[in-house]
Amino acid sequence: MEQKENEKSMDSDSETMLKKVYEKSIDPASQTILLKAKQEGVETAWDRYEKQLPQCSFGQLGVCCRNCNMGPCRIDPFGEGAEKGICGATADIIVARNLLRTIAAGAAAHSDHARDAVLAFKKMSEGAAGSYAIKDEAKLLSLASEYGIPTEGKNREKVASELADALLLEFGKQTGSLLCTMRAPEPRLKLWTELGIVPRGIDREIVECMHRTHMGVDNNATHILLQGLRTGLSDGWGGSMIATDVQDILFGTPQPRMSTVNLGVLSRDKVNVIVHGHEPILSEMIVEAAEDSELLKLAQEKGAAGINVAGICCTGNETLMRHGTPIAGTFLQQELAVITGAVEAMVVDVQCVMPSLGELSGCYHTKFISTSPKADFPNTVRMEFHEEKAYETAKEIIRVAVENFPFRNPEKVNIPREKQECMVGFSAEAILNALGGSPDPLIEAIKSGAVWGVGAVVGCNNVKIKHNYGHVNLVKELIKNNVLVVTTGCNAIACAEAGLLVPEASELAGEGLKAVCKALGIPPVLHMGSCVDISRILVLSSVLANRLGMDISDLPVAGAAPEWMSEKAVSIGAYVVSSGVFTVLGTVPPVLGSQAVTALLTRDLNNVVGASFAVEPDPFKAAALMLEHIDGKRKSLGLNSDR
Amino acid sequence: MKDLIIRPERCLGCRSCEIACAVAHSKSKSLFSALGEQPAPKKRIYVDCSPNLEISIPITCRHCEDAPCVSVCPTKALSQDEVTSIVSHNPDRCVDCWTCSMVCPRFLPLYRLIRVIGCWTSSMAYNRGVISRQTDAGVKCDLCQGRDIPACVEACPTHALVFYELEEIPGTKLPETTSELTG
Numbered sequence: 001m002e003q004k005e006n007e008k009s010m011d012s013d014s015e016t017m018l019k020k021v022y023e024k025s026i027d028p029a030s031q032t033i034l035l036k037a038k039q040e041g042v043e044t045a046w047d048r049y050e051k052q053l054p055q056c057s058f059g060q061l062g063v064c065c066r067n068c069n070m071g072p073c074r075i076d077p078f079g080e081g082a083e084k085g086i087c088g089a090t091a092d093i094i095v096a097r098n099l100l101r102t103i104a105a106g107a108a109a110h111s112d113h114a115r116d117a118v119l120a121f122k123k124m125s126e127g128a129a130g131s132y133a134i135k136d137e138a139k140l141l142s143l144a145s146e147y148g149i150p151t152e153g154k155n156r157e158k159v160a161s162e163l164a165d166a167l168l169l170e171f172g173k174q175t176g177s178l179l180c181t182m183r184a185p186e187p188r189l190k191l192w193t194e195l196g197i198v199p200r201g202i203d204r205e206i207v208e209c210m211h212r213t214h215m216g217v218d219n220n221a222t223h224i225l226l227q228g229l230r231t232g233l234s235d236g237w238g239g240s241m242i243a244t245d246v247q248d249i250l251f252g253t254p255q256p257r258m259s260t261v262n263l264g265v266l267s268r269d270k271v272n273v274i275v276h277g278h279e280p281i282l283s284e285m286i287v288e289a290a291e292d293s294e295l296l297k298l299a300q301e302k303g304a305a306g307i308n309v310a311g312i313c314c315t316g317n318e319t320l321m322r323h324g325t326p327i328a329g330t331f332l333q334q335e336l337a338v339i340t341g342a343v344e345a346m347v348v349d350v351q352c353v354m355p356s357l358g359e360l361s362g363c364y365h366t367k368f369i370s371t372s373p374k375a376d377f378p379n380t381v382r383m384e385f386h387e388e389k390a391y392e393t394a395k396e397i398i399r400v401a402v403e404n405f406p407f408r409n410p411e412k413v414n415i416p417r418e419k420q421e422c423m424v425g426f427s428a429e430a431i432l433n434a435l436g437g438s439p440d441p442l443i444e445a446i447k448s449g450a451v452w453g454v455g456a457v458v459g460c461n462n463v464k465i466k467h468n469y470g471h472v473n474l475v476k477e478l479i480k481n482n483v484l485v486v487t488t489g490c491n492a493i494a495c496a497e498a499g500l501l502v503p504e505a506s507e508l509a510g511e512g513l514k515a516v517c518k519a520l521g522i523p524p525v526l527h528m529g530s531c532v533d534i535s536r537i538l539v540l541s542s543v544l545a546n547r548l549g550m551d552i553s554d555l556p557v558a559g560a561a562p563e564w565m566s567e568k569a570v571s572i573g574a575y576v577v578s579s580g581v582f583t584v585l586g587t588v589p590p591v592l593g594s595q596a597v598t599a600l601l602t603r604d605l606n607n608v609v610g611a612s613f614a615v616e617p618d619p620f621k622a623a624a625l626m627l628e629h630i631d632g633k634r635k636s637l638g639l640n641s642d643r
Numbered sequence: 644m645k646d647l648i649i650r651p652e653r654c655l656g657c658r659s660c661e662i663a664c665a666v667a668h669s670k671s672k673s674l675f676s677a678l679g680e681q682p683a684p685k686k687r688i689y690v691d692c693s694p695n696l697e698i699s700i701p702i703t704c705r706h707c708e709d710a711p712c713v714s715v716c717p718t719k720a721l722s723q724d725e726v727t728s729i730v731s732h733n734p735d736r737c738v739d740c741w742t743c744s745m746v747c748p749r750f751l752p753l754y755r756l757i758r759v760i761g762c763w764t765s766s767m768a769y770n771r772g773v774i775s776r777q778t779d780a781g782v783k784c785d786l787c788q789g790r791d792i793p794a795c796v797e798a799c800p801t802h803a804l805v806f807y808e809l810e811e812i813p814g815t816k817l818p819e820t821t822s823e824l825t826g
Contacts, residue, residue, distance in 0.1 A: 054798050057662035057674055074658065078665045078683045081658070592675050 025332070025467035027497055029263040029416035033336040036414050042363055044335045045354065049463040061593030062095040068215035077593055087215060095594035096221035096228075097213040099570070103228045104209035106571025109351055110532055111171070111202045111239025112374075113279055117246045118167045120281050120387045124250065125160035131285055131390035134160060135252040143245055147179060160249070167242055173201035178234060180241045183542055187551040188580060192233065195608065197226055197578065199234035202242075206231060221596050229609065232574025241535035247318065251284050254321035254425040254529065256434070256522075261496040263333065264419030265326035266342045269305040273401045274328055274337055276311070277349035278530065280318035282371055282385050283311065285394035286347060287319050295398050302405045307398060312337060313352050314489060314530035321425050321529050330468065330490040330497075331565075332461035338366050341412035345401035349385070350375045352460070352566060365407040367400055422501035426486070426526040427533075428540040434520055439547050442484075446556060449640045450512030452482040453630035456537050456576070457491045459561030459569050462587050468494040470562030470586045470619045475500060477623035479524040481643065482510035483630065486540070489531040491562070500525045534572055538579055553580030553610030556633040558626035562586035562619055577611045582629045584614045584622045645808050646748050647786065647793055649701055653803035656690055656699030663798030664688045664703075667787050687784040688795050701795070701804055703749070706730045706783040712743035729783065 021034040024046050037044050058064040063075040065085050073085030075094060084090055089097075123129035134140055134156055144151050144159050147166040151159050170178055177198040181189060192198045199205055209231050212218035218227070248254075266272045273290065275283040289295065290307040299307050310328040311319050319325035328337045331352055337343055338357065341364050346357060349372045358379030361368040370377050371385040371393070381400065385393050426434075435441045445451040455478040461467055471494035475485050479500070487495055495501055500508070506517035509524040517524050528536045545552045559581045561569055576583050591597045605612040616622040627643070635641035662674070669677035669684035677684050688703035706723075710730050713721045720736035721743060723729070744750040786806075787793040796806045 054659075054663065056657065056659055056800070057666070057798075058658070060674060061678075076658075077662065077678055078686065080665075080683075080686065081661070588675060592678060595679075 023466065026469045026472060027262070027333075027418070027467060027494075029418035029497075030329075030333055030336055030467055032414065032416045032418075033263060033339050037336070037339050040339070040363070040412075042339055042360065043356070044339075045332060045356070045463050048356070058593075060588070060590055062098050062590035062597075063091050063593035065089060065094045065097070067097065067213060075593065089219065090594075092221040092594040092596040093219050093224075095591050095597045096224040097218075099589070099591055099597065100209050100224050100228045100231070101213050102567045102570045103231050103574050104206045104571075106567035106569065107202075107231050107235035107239065108206050109566075109568050110235045110243065110571065111206070113350065113532060114202075114239040114243035114246070115168075115171055116279065116281060117243050117250070118164055118171075121160065121246045121250055122164035122168065123387050125157050125164055127157070129387040129390060131288075131394075132250055132387070134249060136249050139245065139253055140249045143249065146182075167246065170238060170242065171202045173204065176200070178202065178238045180237045181233070183241075183539060184237065184579070185542055185545040185551050188542075188545075188553075191551075191609065192578070195226065195229075197230040197233060199230050199238055202234050202238045205234040221594065222600060225597065225600060228574050229578040232571050232576075233578050235571045236535060236538055236575030236579065240532040241538070243532040244529070244535045247280050247532075248427070251280055251318070252322050253429050254427040255430050256423060256425045257324045258421060258423055259320055259324040259326055260419050261320075261327040261329075261422055261493060262418045262420050263328055263337060263340060263416045265308075265310050265328055266337070266340055266415045267305070267308040268342070268413075268415060270308040271299050271302075271304045271306070271398075271402050271405045272343045273307065273309045273345045273347060273398060274312055274343055275309060275315050275319065275347050276313055276334055277315040277353055277372075277375075278313065278318075278351040278532075279315060279349045279372075280322070281387065281390070282347070282349050282394065283315045283319045283325075284322075285390045286397060287323055287325055289391060289394040289398045292395060292398070295395065295402060298399065299402045299405065302402055304402065304405045307402065310337075314532070315349060317489065317492060317527075317530040317533075321427070321527070321533075324424070327493055327496065330461050330493045332463065332467050335360055338364055340415050341365075341409065342415050344404040344408065345369055345397065347371060347397055347401075348375070348377070348380075351568070353377065364412060365404060365409060367404050369397055369400065371397070418497070420497055420499050422496035422527070423503060423523050424492075424496070424501065424527040426522075426528050428528070428536045428543065431526065431528075431540060432543070434522055439543050443544065443547060445512075445516050447639060448512075449634075450482065450516050451484050452510075452512070452627075452643070453484075453556035453558065453634070454541075455483045455485045455626055455630075456487075456534075456557065456559040456581065457485055457495075457562065458488045458531065458534055458537075458559070458572065459564040459586075460490050460566050461494075462563045462565040464565075464587050465563045465617060468497065468563075470617070470622075471495060472498040472500070472619075474560055474562045474586075474619035474623050475525055476508060477620055478626065479505075479509040479513060481623070481627055482513040483627070484513060484516075485525040486528050486537055487525055488528050488533050488537070492527045492529075494563075495525050496527065501527055531568060531572065534576070538575075541579070541581070551580055551610065554633065554637065555580075556630040556637070556639070557581055558629045559583040560586070560622055560626060562622060573613065577605060577613060578609050580610045582611045582614070582626070584616050584625050586615075586617050586619070586622060588615050588617075645786075645806055646705075647703065647784070647796060648805045648807060649703075649749050650803050650805065651698050651700040653801045654690065654699045654701055655801055655803075656692065657800065658690050659798040659800060660688050660701050660795035660804055661686045661690060663794040667790065667794035668782070685782045687782050701799075703784045703795070704730060705749070705786065711746040715742045715746050717742060 058074045066072045070086040075091040124132040149162045290309045310326045316327045343366045345367045347369045368380045370380040471491045506514045601613045631641045665684040665686040692699045713723045718736045796804045
């Protein structure tokens with residue numbers, strides 16, 4: 001009797017546990033590992049989120065200022081307490097300044113990533129980074145001509161060297177504006193010029209943000225936010241675009257290919273090496289070193305059937321796009337990957353790497369290897385990576401992983417079954433190729449209404465939204481309504497895990513989109529790359545707008561970041577909206593403490609840059625907002641707007 | 644009975660309790676929606692700072708029925724409205740004897756802290772300031788009826804506010820007699 005009762009209570013315990021796990025993620029693989037985490041008593045981001053609740057209201061509203069040491073100051077949102085900071089800054093000023101600093105941090109992250117890519121490119125051209133080579137000569141030449149570099153009679157290394165110098169100048173430019181902005185449609189560039197928000201030097205805009213938000217400098221919310229738009233543009237049409245271009249030259253412009261995603265890509269009998277972070281500079285070498293015969297032999301000696309490299313976050317997207325290297329998961333799956341107990345090495349570079357991985361790796365046999373000279377973490381094995389010895393370092397890293405294989409504890413291993421096929425590699429070039437070399441077929445499909453519009457869905461994971469719930473449902477809703485979706489970053493991985501990146505997913509699309517996808521043999525959701533590759537989306541929309549002789553803001557296009565969390569996402573939001581694309585955010589940015597800033601972002605920006613933000617956590621309602629926007633644009637273009 | 648206990652030594656002065664209180668007493672009960680409400684939701688808890696003690700103290704009054712602070716006040720500085728049970732404080736009659744704080748479970752930990760520190764000059768000014776402010780606003784702490792835990796307790800990141808049976812917290816059991824306290 002007693003035993004029965006015990007069983008009963010255990011059942012209800014595990015039932016609650018299961019229920020809790022289902023509330024956290026829609027992805028079965030993640031649910032399996034979250035349950036394992038609970039059983040093993042290991043902490044994840046979701047547990048730490050619960051401990052943070054309720055979160056600070058001042059922080060959520062953006063009304064706390066720490067910019068000088070008279071403070072910290074905060075404004076009482078309900079008007080009973082302080083209405084101004086000590087310096088006299090109102091909620092409007094404080095919210096705007098905080099937002100500007102966030103944009104600056106996001107732009108800095110993307111652009112500093114770009115700088116490293118260019119520096120590696122420069123070293124390669126001078127023969128100082130022998131592990132790298134020029135993989136896309138056509139792109140090198142086309143970029144050289146864009147930057148006004150004569151190519152005749154020069155070898156390609158010389159061209160690359162001169163191009164690298166020209167690109168580096170963009171960072172410290174003191175006069176004129178960023179060259180990539182010339183790729184924007186003419187009316188857009190004209191608008192930016194009139195508003196005075198054409199970005200100048202990449203670094204300069206970020207520095208100016210920090211200057212303006214220093215105590216006692218820029219204290220007009222609108223004026224502050226215009227600098228936010230300019231800084232965002234210096235990312236999208238500067239840093240990010242340069243990163244994409246240079247990485248394409250160095251590692252090849254992505255072409256459609258098949259791969260697999262989700263935690264199930266981890267191998268039972270091979271050495272599992274995860275590359276996590278954002279830059280391809282290292283992960284490209286890791287992928288290569290994993291095929292090194294000497295290391296494969298060592299793996300065999302250690303009892304492994306081979307070496308399996310898998311990605312997480314955007315460094316994963318970079319190798320996925322160019323080599324079809326499988327991806328183990330999105331941002332919120334980084335800890336889960338370690339908890340499978342099957343990861344020999346978690347190799348990280350920069351951005352979106354949780355410091356919790358250090359302690360977590362200690363619970364398993366995983367070696368947590370940090371490689372960037374910029375990014376150290378608690379409890380890591382430091383293996384600093386420099387381009388000069390790129391391949392050697394990559395080999396050393398793989399060697400550490402291989403030698404760690406015998407320490408894998410089979411009793412602690414649980415690799416989920418889920419392993420989903422996906423079609424990836426849709427660079428702007430690849431999409432135009434698929435269309436037969438011209439954007440016309442897509443334009444015709446949009447005109448006929450077969451393709452109702454284009455949705456750009458991007459961004460992170462955020463524990464505030466059930467893992468992948470926002471991403472997958474929003475995208476499904478869009479394709480159901482014949483909106484072709486282009487995706488990058490963790491949205492792309494989430495969609496891949498949900499099986500939306502295979503041509504067969506067109507069955508989930510509306511009739512019009514389904515027919516187009518079937519004719520071209522493409523999925524209804526096109527993976528365009530990492531988060532810096534949102535620049536590819538800008539280029540593609542410019543191609544469409546230019547072909548039609550209009551502005552990006554005239555196109556039936558809408559954007560969304562359903563589960564965003566990082567500062568980079570704020571910078572992205574700033575440049576996507578400044579480029580004329582209406583954007584729906586799935587989590588609330590910390591701006592609601594100022595009515596003026598909120599009104600500007602969600603309404604008044606329309607009159608300034610022809611697009612604005614909306615906030616909608618419910619993915620179905622968010623999709624409805626995007627569709628409504630696309631309907632409106634179709635109507636203005638004189639196209640059928642009656643769904 | 645459970646009550647809200649103030650542990651001033653843990654308060655960092657972040658005012659999260661104030662906002663949570665206002666939101667809990669708003670129409671929408673949601674921070675983002677409460678922002679635009681008219682009339683603006685009113686808080687029942689105030690973080691005051693005590694410069695002499697160099698601490699911040701969240702202060703909130705429940706205006707209990709048959710309020711013990713009122714009954715023990717030797718100078719009748721505290722009085723209670725029979726209908727609304729709002730406790731009022733008349734600073735002209737107050738001699739700062741602190742007897743009221745000794746009988747209030749919410750303030751007992753503060754009283755003990757002050758006794759330990761040996762600083763007697765700060766105290767009641769803040770306590771009664773809050774009581775009068777709440778009197779003016781016509782609002783009182785209702786322990787967030789309808790919620791399991793009062794919003795301020797839930798919002799406090801350092802557990803300076805806790806919601807417990809008085810007996811559960813060491814040092815918060817009310818003394819039987821005044822002499823027990825002073826002795």
